Amino acid sequence: MGGERKQRSFLTTIIVISTFGGLLFGYDTGVINGALPFMSETLGLNAFTEGVVASSLLLGAAIGAIVGGRLSDYMGRRKNIIYLAVLFFVGTLGCTFAPNVTVMVIFRFLLGLAVGGASVTVPTYLAEVSPAERRGRMVTQNELMIVGGQLLAFTCNAVLGNMMADDVNVWRYMLAIASLPAVFLFIGMLRMPESPRWLISKGKNEEALTVLQKIRTRDQAQIELDEVKGTVLKGSKLKQASLKDLSIPWIRRIVFLGIGIAVVQQITGVNSIMYYGTQILRDSGFETEAALIANIANGLISVIAVCVGIWMLGKVRRRPMLLVGLAGTTTSLLLIGIFSNVLAGSDMLPYVVLSLTVTFLAFMQGAVAPVTWLMLAEIFPLRIRGLGMGISVFCLWIANFFIGLTFPLLLEKIGLSTTFFVFTALGVIAIVFVKGFLPETKGKTLEELESQFRSHGDKYSQKEASEEVL
Incomplete structure (x- = not known):
């Protein structure tokens, strides 16, 4: 019993340390929400350059995601997270002291590289160190830290924005806070183990067994080592993963599903609220200072909803949970569009919009987001x-x-x-995709899922199947 408690304690430490990458992800994407109105005055931004400043991080994140995935395969999940912590720190300081729009965009892009790398590497690391029965809760802890980072950003924005409203450089203080968790992530990951699955894939079986014995019972460690070695041996019959592997039907199907799951999360319009929530509330009738405070409700409900979502993942299947979440988000967006017309100019409108954004985020963060990141971490073979x-x-x-x-x-x-009517239509498309294509993954090990996807290729001709092994 004492040994099991020690193993659980070490697993908890791994979760807390590694998910500081998620906290930074959340803070750096959420802080722009409150910083932008003040930054616009200092740097002279218009609607287009506001979009460029906000989205430059996202373009960097797109590149960071694909490069980060490859780097984590090459150098290891742990070492990649350590380098990402350094990049978070450098990017934060660059944005904080940016003298103009050009410098701000450059360092927001660099910060995005770190955010994108973390969005790939941290869930993968957690999925590979967690036992099958706890994988859902462990991986979605990262989602909790992401929304926790956004809540921290919204709260700091509200406090600083109201206390220092007359200081034109208040946005710099908002941005600078992110340097602290970057330091903590760097120091913490130096003491964390490498992913045992990655070690096995590199032939470092003894090191992998040592790690597994720290986070599993002795018997479980040996069983899992043998199981993963078998999977790696099977995978070694194929050449190193590359874009050419998309010619293999079952791999192409998995990648198609992965892209679909990822895009579904975004076309709900969630990040229009997370990045521009203060602006949305201002447009609906709140003053800037009041909008900053009201926006905390968006962050708070996100944290509560993710906690509920993590609990639900252990109780219900992934696919129906995702469908319910999408139905809730799409309905909320539709109602925002309707009431923005019906109550235009009314004193009630800002409170109605705030209530609906909170409802939207309850469904989004309680169902859609946790399932998205968990399934992305689950469906791909080692x-x-x-x-x-x-x-x-x-x-x-x-x-x-x-x-x-x-x-x-x-x-x-x-x-x-009209903007929210556009997102409503996209939400309907997302529901159709999930209902038509997404399989269920709950209750299966990563190796069982791989076997399931491979067996899907049985419907192809014998010739295609033989090409798949070569």
């Missing part, structure tokens, strides 16, 4: 996990980039109501 996660999360961030870039322009050109 040999192509870095490549598959990289491609999928690249597409996630590219979708995010276009939403971040165009949202201020949409608000300016077509208004709040």
Whole structure:
């Protein structure tokens, strides 16, 4: 019993330390929400350059996701997270002291490289160190830290924005806070173990067994070592993962599903609220200072919803949970569009919009987001996990980039109501995709999932199947 408690304690430490990458992800994407109104005055931003500043991080994240996936395959998950911590720190300081828009965009892009790399590497690391029965909760702890980082950003924005409203450089203080968790992540990961699955893939079986014995019972460690070695041996019959592997039907199907899951999360419009929530509330009728305070509700409900979502992942299946979440987000967006028309100019409108954004985020962060990141970490076999996660999360961030870039322009050109009607239509498309294509993954080990996807290729001709092994 004492040994099991020690192993659980060490697993908890791994979760806390590594998910500081998620905290930084959340803070750096959320802080722009409150910093942008003040930054616009100092740097002279318009609707287009506001979109460029906000979305430059997202473009960097798209590249960071695909490069980070490959680097984590090459150098290891742990070492990659350590380098990402350094990049988080450098990017934060560069943004904090940026004298103009050009420098700000450059360092926001660099910060995005770190965010994208973390969005791929941290969930992969957690999935590979966690036992099958706890994988859902462990991987979604990262999602909790992401929304926790956003809540921290919204709270710091509100406090600093109200206390230092007359200071034109208040946004610099908002940005600088992110340097502290970057230091903690760097120091903490120096003491964390490497992923045992990655070690086995590199032939370092003794090191992998040592790690497994720290986080499993002795018997479980040996069983898992043998199981993963078998999977690696099977995968070694194929050449090193590359884009050429997309010619293999079952791998192509997994990558298609990964891209679909990633894009579904973004076309809900969630990050229009997370990046521009203060602006949305201002457009609906709140003053800037009041909007900053009201926006904390968005962050708070996100944290509560993710906690509920983590609990639900252990109780219900992934696919129906995702469908319920998408139905809730799409309905909320539809109602925002309707009431923005019906109550235009009314004193009630800002409170109605705030209530609906909170409802939207309850469904989004309580169902859609946890399932998205968990399934992305689950569906890819070990040999192509870095490549598959990289491609999928690249597409996630590219979708995010276009939403971040165009949202201020949409608000300016077509208004709040019509903008949310557009997201409603995209939500319907997301529901159709999930219902039509997404399989269930709950209750299966990573190796069982790989076997399931491989067996899907049985419907292809014998010739195609033989080509798949070569």
